[in-house]
Amino acid sequence: MAKFHIKTGDTVMVIAGTAKGQSGRVIRMIPKQHRAVIEGLNLVTKHQKPSATSPQGGIVKMEAPIHLSNLMLMIGDQATRVGRRIEDGKVVRYAKKTGDIIK
Numbered sequence: 001m002a003k004f005h006i007k008t009g010d011t012v013m014v015i016a017g018t019a020k021g022q023s024g025r026v027i028r029m030i031p032k033q034h035r036a037v038i039e040g041l042n043l044v045t046k047h048q049k050p051s052a053t054s055p056q057g058g059i060v061k062m063e064a065p066i067h068l069s070n071l072m073l074m075i076g077d078q079a080t081r082v083g084r085r086i087e088d089g090k091v092v093r094y095a096k097k098t099g100d101i102i103k
Contacts, residue, residue, distance in 0.1 A: 002031060005082035005093070006073055010102075013079045014041060016070040023074055027063070035065035042066050075100065 006012055006026055013023040019041045028037040044064045050057035072079040073095070080097040093102040 002034075003084075004029070004031070004034075004068055006036060006068065006071055011074040012036070012038060012071040013074050014038070014066060014070055015072050015079070017066065018042070019066070028065075030065055033065065034068045036068060036071060037063050037065050038071075039063065073102070075102070 006029075008026050008029050010026050011023060012026055014020055019038075022041055024038040024041045026036050027039045030036065040063065042064045043061050046060050046062050048054060048057050048060050073082050074080075075095045075098065078097060080095040082102065083094050083096050084091050085094060086092075087101070094100060095102060
């Protein structure tokens with residue numbers, strides 16, 4: 001399986017597209033498509049058919065996936081690139097700007 005610079009739960013900044021400059025938390029990863037869904041960003045309007053879960057149906061706003069190349073990890077209030085290094089026999093992610101290990 002491919003390794004990505006971001007994971008579910010990370011705070012990221014969008015660096016390209018209509019949501020450029022905005023940041024949010026990753027709520028879902030789609031590894032096969034190299035995309036992530038960010039909470040409250042890249043909202044699209046979806047026309048939903050009535051179903052058992054939503055008997056009313058109607059028009060719903062929902063988050064659309066964003067390609068990982070358009071996302072950058074946020075450490076504090078700063079966007080940074082991500083590197084990998086081995087520490088104590090384990091591969092860990094670290095922030096290239098500060099050198100700090102990312103949980």
